[in-house]
Amino acid sequence: MTETEQPPPLAAHAVGVPTRRLDGPAKVSGTAPYAWEHRLPEPVYVHAVQAGIARGRIVRVDTAAAEAVDGVLTVLSHRTAPRLADTSDHELAILQGPEVGFRGQIVGAVLAETPEAARYAASLVRFAYEEEPHHTELRDDSPDTYTPAKVNPSFPSDTEQGDPEAALKEAACTIDATYRTPMQFNNPMEPHTTVAIWEEGDPEDPSASPLLTLYDSTQGSHTVRTTLAPVLGLGAERVRVISPHVGGGFGSKGMPHAHDVLACLAAKVLRGRPAKLALTRQQLFSLAGHRTPTVQRVRLGAEPGGQLTAISHEVLEHTSRVKEFAEQSAVATRMMYASPNRRTSHRLAALDVPVPSWMRAPGETPGMYAAEVAMDELAEALGLDPIELRKRNDPTQEPETGKPWSSRHLVECLTTGARRFGWDQRTAPGARREGEWLVGLGVASSTYPGYAMPGSEVEIVHRGSSRYTVRIGAADLGTGTWTVLSQIAADGLGVAAEDVRMEIGDTAYPMATVAGGSSGVSSWGSSLLNAVRAFRDQYGDEPEAGARVRAGYPENPARERYAVHSFGAHFAEARVNAVTGEVRVPRMLGVFSAGRIINPLLARSQFIGGMTMGLSMALHEEGVFDHTTGHVVNQDLADYHVPVCADIGDIEAAWLDEEDFVSNPMGSRGIGEIGIVGSPSAVVNAVYNATGIRVRELPLTPDKLLGE
Amino acid sequence: MDAHVTLRVDGEERSLTVDTRTSLLDALRDRLGVTSPKKGCDHGQCGSCTVLLDGRRVVSCLALTVSHDGAEVTTAAGLPGPDGRLHPLQQAFWDHDAFQCGYCTPGQICSAAGMLEEADAGRPSHATADLDPAARTPLTDDEIRERMSGNICRCGAYVNIVAAIREVGDVSEVTER
Numbered sequence: 001m002t003e004t005e006q007p008p009p010l011a012a013h014a015v016g017v018p019t020r021r022l023d024g025p026a027k028v029s030g031t032a033p034y035a036w037e038h039r040l041p042e043p044v045y046v047h048a049v050q051a052g053i054a055r056g057r058i059v060r061v062d063t064a065a066a067e068a069v070d071g072v073l074t075v076l077s078h079r080t081a082p083r084l085a086d087t088s089d090h091e092l093a094i095l096q097g098p099e100v101g102f103r104g105q106i107v108g109a110v111l112a113e114t115p116e117a118a119r120y121a122a123s124l125v126r127f128a129y130e131e132e133p134h135h136t137e138l139r140d141d142s143p144d145t146y147t148p149a150k151v152n153p154s155f156p157s158d159t160e161q162g163d164p165e166a167a168l169k170e171a172a173c174t175i176d177a178t179y180r181t182p183m184q185f186n187n188p189m190e191p192h193t194t195v196a197i198w199e200e201g202d203p204e205d206p207s208a209s210p211l212l213t214l215y216d217s218t219q220g221s222h223t224v225r226t227t228l229a230p231v232l233g234l235g236a237e238r239v240r241v242i243s244p245h246v247g248g249g250f251g252s253k254g255m256p257h258a259h260d261v262l263a264c265l266a267a268k269v270l271r272g273r274p275a276k277l278a279l280t281r282q283q284l285f286s287l288a289g290h291r292t293p294t295v296q297r298v299r300l301g302a303e304p305g306g307q308l309t310a311i312s313h314e315v316l317e318h319t320s321r322v323k324e325f326a327e328q329s330a331v332a333t334r335m336m337y338a339s340p341n342r343r344t345s346h347r348l349a350a351l352d353v354p355v356p357s358w359m360r361a362p363g364e365t366p367g368m369y370a371a372e373v374a375m376d377e378l379a380e381a382l383g384l385d386p387i388e389l390r391k392r393n394d395p396t397q398e399p400e401t402g403k404p405w406s407s408r409h410l411v412e413c414l415t416t417g418a419r420r421f422g423w424d425q426r427t428a429p430g431a432r433r434e435g436e437w438l439v440g441l442g443v444a445s446s447t448y449p450g451y452a453m454p455g456s457e458v459e460i461v462h463r464g465s466s467r468y469t470v471r472i473g474a475a476d477l478g479t480g481t482w483t484v485l486s487q488i489a490a491d492g493l494g495v496a497a498e499d500v501r502m503e504i505g506d507t508a509y510p511m512a513t514v515a516g517g518s519s520g521v522s523s524w525g526s527s528l529l530n531a532v533r534a535f536r537d538q539y540g541d542e543p544e545a546g547a548r549v550r551a552g553y554p555e556n557p558a559r560e561r562y563a564v565h566s567f568g569a570h571f572a573e574a575r576v577n578a579v580t581g582e583v584r585v586p587r588m589l590g591v592f593s594a595g596r597i598i599n600p601l602l603a604r605s606q607f608i609g610g611m612t613m614g615l616s617m618a619l620h621e622e623g624v625f626d627h628t629t630g631h632v633v634n635q636d637l638a639d640y641h642v643p644v645c646a647d648i649g650d651i652e653a654a655w656l657d658e659e660d661f662v663s664n665p666m667g668s669r670g671i672g673e674i675g676i677v678g679s680p681s682a683v684v685n686a687v688y689n690a691t692g693i694r695v696r697e698l699p700l701t702p703d704k705l706l707g708e
Numbered sequence: 709m710d711a712h713v714t715l716r717v718d719g720e721e722r723s724l725t726v727d728t729r730t731s732l733l734d735a736l737r738d739r740l741g742v743t744s745p746k747k748g749c750d751h752g753q754c755g756s757c758t759v760l761l762d763g764r765r766v767v768s769c770l771a772l773t774v775s776h777d778g779a780e781v782t783t784a785a786g787l788p789g790p791d792g793r794l795h796p797l798q799q800a801f802w803d804h805d806a807f808q809c810g811y812c813t814p815g816q817i818c819s820a821a822g823m824l825e826e827a828d829a830g831r832p833s834h835a836t837a838d839l840d841p842a843a844r845t846p847l848t849d850d851e852i853r854e855r856m857s858g859n860i861c862r863c864g865a866y867v868n869i870v871a872a873i874r875e876v877g878d879v880s881e882v883t884e885r
């Protein structure tokens with residue numbers, strides 16, 4: 001392996017500049033088109049009908065009343081819907097048979113000339129069911145739990161080093177606590193939307209197959225295409241997915257869900273008229289994925305000086321009987337702190353629930369919540385400052401693999417943050433009271449892997465006079481892709497960012513991997529710079545107008561030799577009302593080590609947005625499941641609480657000045673998820689410091705503080 | 709049942725025939741092709757659909773079109789001046805990066821425009837200590853946060869939203885003096 005195989009580091013000019021969003025003027029005017037908003041002639045409105053039972057089969061369908069509604073074109077059910085070519089994915093294989101796998105599953109749809117007619121008629125479709133007993137509740141003693149073959153995306157379910165049981169027995173100080181997190185829902189502000197147009201091939205030419213165009217709210221146009229094409233029995237080249245602007249996703253738009261298939265089935269029936277389908281806010285709670293509830297037992301053993309001798313993290317979660325998703329909650333525990341003895345495990349209960357999926361930092365978010373509260377408990381038990389405890393257990397290499405870190409600056413994040421936040425003002429638990437308010441400070445660590453995915457391609461076209469068009473099917477779901485890729489392209493090509501025209505969000509452009517796992521910019525940017533190299537190799541420094549090149553993801557051999565992770569430290573101030581139990585968080589600070597920051601203005605927003613979602617997880621979010629009927633009862637934004645402006649005080653993000661050229665030639669690592677990881681623990685630890693009450697079950701609502 | 713209504717949308721007279729069940733939001737988005745106001749919940753719970761209706765902020769998903777025949781509707785697309793220059797609030801949202809995905813943003817901006825008028829008119833909020841309209845409470849961050857709490861931003865841009873509105877609120881106070 002020679003050093004020249006490593007992509008050369010990018011010299012930064014446009015990179016590092018706090019450029020405002022290129023899509024800013026369109027976004028503040030509301031004219032940037034989201035999936036629903038592309039102007040199309042003669043649209044037909046599709047409204048999904050959902051199963052009213054949690055498990056069983058449909059024995060009768062009555063669509064007469066719905067069909068009689070003025071403006072209704074047709075009603076789809078498993079009896080009338082077109083057949084799918086591949087039904088192996090049971091989340092996607094809707095309307096193919098009478099079985100019901102969870103309450104809220106799509107069992108029908110109304111297609112009508114107006115949204116009002118479609119929605120009203122959908123309420124008139126009647127199903128009779130043969131109901132079977134259902135199980136939806138995840139319990140500590142849930143029967144029939146199993147060990148998944150792997151956890152998301154491809155980690156082993158269980159790991160063990162040394163002898164954790166023996167080490168726990170011998171440890172001078174131990175913590176053994178169980179932490180619980182509830183079902184949570186991504187709830188991007190733009191409900192999941194698909195508009196589908198199915199044009200039959202040329203009747204003159206029997207070999208021409210149909211052409212399907214989707215306007216979709218997705219984190220990966222190409223992912224939607226490659227997933228849906230075989231389900232629909234189409235060649236991938238016959239499917240085009242367009243998605244220039246996406247109204248948030250946080251993982252829930254990382255893959256197509258059942259509604260995508262429904263829009264395609266409707267479009268097939270409509271033969272050329274656009275089928276418009278937007279899920280309602282309520283429907284998102286059963287059809288757009290969610291974060292599993294978790295029960296996590298964390299045991300820590302330590303020497304009197306704080307050195308960890310044993311770490312055990314055992315996770316119990318649910319999945320859906322319809323399709324497995326195994327959240328990797330204990331995976332961060334495998335690399336976070338040094339300890340000679342360690343165990344992690346994941347068990348699943350397969351229930352009659354909607355299909356869980358990605359929600360911002362799946363795995364790290366719930367797992368680090370439990371682990372970082374446990375570390376706070378250990379610090380308390382040892383009489384050590386929680387920052388000092390983390391310093392004493394900072395590993396010099398990745399614990400399970402022994403690989404060197406590409407960059408690990410957790411301790412620097414902690415100490416920088418402590419200085420900026422005024423950590424020395426922290427008192428003993430329950431010792432600081434201002435009138436009715438108990439005040440405390442909390443800290444927690446954060447981490448997220450520095451992923452990059454192979455597979456993306458970029459096309460560069462020279463338009464003349466050193467102006468370029470750069471094309472890749474990448475997504476911008478608020479992540480800043482439009483802007484950040486133009487900065488990277490500008491520096492690669494040695495031109496100003498204004499001279500680069502980005503074209504993204506369309507399968508008409510080269511393949512882009514999904515905007516997930518905070519891997520987008522690392523993956524796409526690496527490919528982009530590889531394309532620049534190919535362009536220069538082919539055309540030199542003075543290319544003709546029209547010169548074009550296409551190239552893919554470069555080899556990056558160093559990545560194999562190093563452990564690539566980002567780190568961070570979260571600080572929170574909590575004020576707890578001693579009379580009402582109300583919790584306010586006036587201040588949060590996150591200090592991150594995430595490689596080179598490509599756009600400081602947009603990066604700060606990503607970090608702060610993640611921390612806001614972490615605060616939300618700590619204090620607000622809880623899907624309340626009714627196990628009698630088998631559905632989430634608080635399925636809207638009035639009852640499923642997310643923070644509003646008045647809930648958010650002063651949240652600040654800072655970062656260390658660094659570059660990580662092992663990660664990629666930009667020197668960056670992903671930043672979309674690290675902001676949420678650990679931030680709920682900082683809040684919970686601050687509430688403990690304020691009150692002396694340790695809450696282990698989220699969300700931290702006032703009742704949990706008043707009961708004590 | 710259908711009804712005929714006329715609206716002035718972003719300065720332009722628009723006539724349309726709608727199902728009497730049609731919300732103002734759907735009339736704008738699906739009948740008139742004015743997609744600046746967004747649908748986040750359709751239940752008055754998120755604020756994405758906020759427009760200025762005869763100068764006051766409303767959630768257009770809870771307004772029935774037929775109840776507003778003859779009304780003047782301003783969306784975020786209608787806020788820039790005739791020369792295309794962004795409204796000061798739009799400029800401040802852009803400068804402060806007060807959004808990420810942008811889906812809540814047109815609603816946030818219409819809401820902020822309506823809110824600044826309300827505050828100027830001396831209308832109190834839950835955060836107002838002195839309820840006397842003559843007291844002219846300053847537009848503190850707490851006032852902004854309270855008054856903007858009908859608009860959810862799931863991307864979590866609140867910190868920057870407050871900064872953007874604070875900047876515009878400060879300027880409008882200065883120009884008044």
Ligand code: FES
Nearest residue numbers: 748750752755769
């Ligand atoms: S769409 Fe009107 S308030 Fe949410």
Ligand code: FES
Nearest residue numbers: 808810861862863
């Ligand atoms: S910017 Fe995405 S919801 Fe506010």
